[in-house]
Amino acid sequence: xxxxxxxxxxxxxxxxxxxxxxxxxxxxxxxxxxxxxxxxxxxxxxxxxxxxxxxxxxxxxxxxxxxxxxxxxxxxxxxxxxxxxxxxxxxxxxxxxxxxxxxxxxxxxxxxxxxxxxxxxxxxxxxxxxxxxxxxxxxxxxxxxxxxxxxxxxxxxxxxxxxxxxxxxxxxxxxxxxxxxxxxxxxxxxxxxxxxxxxxxxxxxxxxxxxxxxxxxxxxxxxxxxxxxxxxxxxxxxxxxxxxxxxxxxxxxxxxxxxxxxxxxxxxxxxxxxxxxxxxx
Numbered sequence: 719x720x721x722x723x724x725x726x727x728x729x730x731x732x733x734x735x736x737x738x739x740x741x742x743x744x745x746x747x748x749x750x751x752x753x754x755x756x757x758x759x760x761x762x763x764x765x766x767x768x769x770x771x772x773x774x775x776x777x778x779x780x781x782x783x784x785x786x787x788x789x790x791x792x793x794x795x796x797x798x799x800x801x802x803x804x805x806x807x808x809x810x811x812x813x814x815x816x817x818x819x820x821x822x823x824x825x826x827x828x829x830x831x832x833x834x835x836x837x838x839x840x841x842x843x844x845x846x847x848x849x850x851x852x853x854x855x856x857x858x859x860x861x862x863x864x865x866x867x868x869x870x871x872x873x874x875x876x877x878x879x880x881x882x883x884x885x886x887x888x889x890x891x892x893x894x895x896x897x898x899x900x901x902x903x904x905x906x907x908x909x910x911x912x913x914x915x916x917x918x919x920x921x922x923x924x925x926x927x928x929x930x931x932x933x934x935x936x937x938x939x940x941x942x943x944x945x946x947x948x949x950x951x952x953x954x955x956x957x958x959x960x961x962x963x964x965x966x967x968x969x970x971x972x973x974x975x976x977x978x979x980x981x982x983x984x985x986x987x988x989x990x991x992x993x994x995x996x997x998x999x
Contacts, residue, residue, distance in 0.1 A: 724777060727768030729753060733784045740788050743919075748787055755797050756780040790920035803850045807876050812868035814929040816846040819986045820906050820960055823993045824850045826984060827904050827958050830995070833857035838895070838950065840905035840943065841865075843929060845873030845884065847904050852882040861900070863889040866926070892946045899952045905943055906960040911936030914962075937965050937972070944972040948998055956997045966991035 724732075730749050737745035754764040756779040757772075772780065786796050794800040794815040799808050802816040803824060809815055824847055831837060834857055839848035842862030852860045862884050864870050870886050877884050887894055908930050915922065915931045922930060932938040940961060947957050957978070961969050970981040973996035986992035 723771035723773075725768065726753065726757070726764060726770050726772060729772060729777065729780055730764070730768070733780070736784065737787060740790075742787060742790070748793060749784070751793060752783045752787055752796060753780050756783045791924050792921045795924060800844075802846045804853055805846075805849055805876075805880060807844050807846055807849070808872060808879070809844050810868075810872060811924060812866065812926065813843040813872055814906075814925055816844060819992050820846065821850075822984060822986055823847065823904060823906060823958055823960050824854070826993055826995060827851060827902055828855055830902055830956055830958070831855060831858060832901075834859065835901040836899070837861070838863065838900040838903045839884075840891075840903055840947075841907055841929070841939075842873050842886070843869050843906075845876045845886075847906060848873070848884045849877055849880060849882050851904070852877075852884050853880070859885075861885040861887060861895075863887045863894065865890045866928075869926075869929075891942060892950050895950050898950060899955070900950055901952055901955050903943070903947050903951060903955070903957045904959075905957065907939035907943060908932045909936050909940060909960070909962040909965060936962055937968055940965065940969050941972050944969075944976040944978070944996070948977060951998045954998060956995055959994050959996070960992060961994050963990040963992070966994065969994050970996075 730753050734746040734749035737748050742748050750761050754761050783796055792815050794809045799806055800816050803821050836859045837851055839862040842848050842864045845862055848860050848862035851858055862873055874886050910931045912934050966983045973981050978996040979999040980997040982995045983991045984993045
């Protein structure tokens with residue numbers, strides 16, 4: 719006699735148990751979201767259909783996605799999108815997964831700018847910062863740059879789908895922006911050291927290393943921004959830059975040495991120094 723088909727509820731239970739066994743941080747939530755995505759359901763609909771048997775094709779699709787999470791692939795890549803402030807962004811392994819800590823950076827930029835201000839998103843990736851600023855500051859003139867063609871293609875696609883206007887520009891650092899001046903430069907640069915990346919959770923191994931690792935020290939990209947940003951800022955303009963949790967003092971020193979007159983640091987929800995603001999004289 720053939721075994722009875724597995725129900726949605728049983729597959730969710732077994733998947734959560736498996737993910738817990740391999741060390742996934744939130745196994746039940748991950749199982750819910752992955753199975754719902756495989757079946758084309760939202761999470762609420764998943765629960766209302768817990769007793770429904772799965773077809774062979776549905777079970778195969780669910781197992782494939784659970785296996786990806788079992789390899790510790792980030793949930794955002796499996797689902798294909800990530801929420802960031804008021805936006806739902808498409809993401810892929812070409813870009814860093816947008817993180818809640820970066821929302822603090824967006825909030826600070828919005829506090830600093832006046833209507834019509836020109837804002838640059840340095841290393842835009844998925845376009846998260848640039849698009850959030852365009853969404854919440856519709857009078858802003860926003861430019862997003864990235865050295866990765868694949869990242870810029872995804873940022874453009876996100877902007878087009880969301881109906882938000884951002885100028886997208888391929889550029890290695892500030893190279894393509896000579897002669898232009900901005901009121902604020904916003905940046906979430908790579909700031910992990912080689913050693914920190916090697917010790918990081920497995921999920922980070924799926925993300926683009928160039929968007930995560932600054933170099934042997936970790937703050938190489940921050941130092942580059944401090945050195946180069948002044949030529950792209952109007953008088954009184956500011957850099958708002960995400961930093962690593964141990965980099966506040968070093969980052970402030972680098973910006974002060976580059977001629978910035980004022981530096982401030984804000985903490986994230988965990989109480990860790992996370993975003994630095996440096997203002998040009």
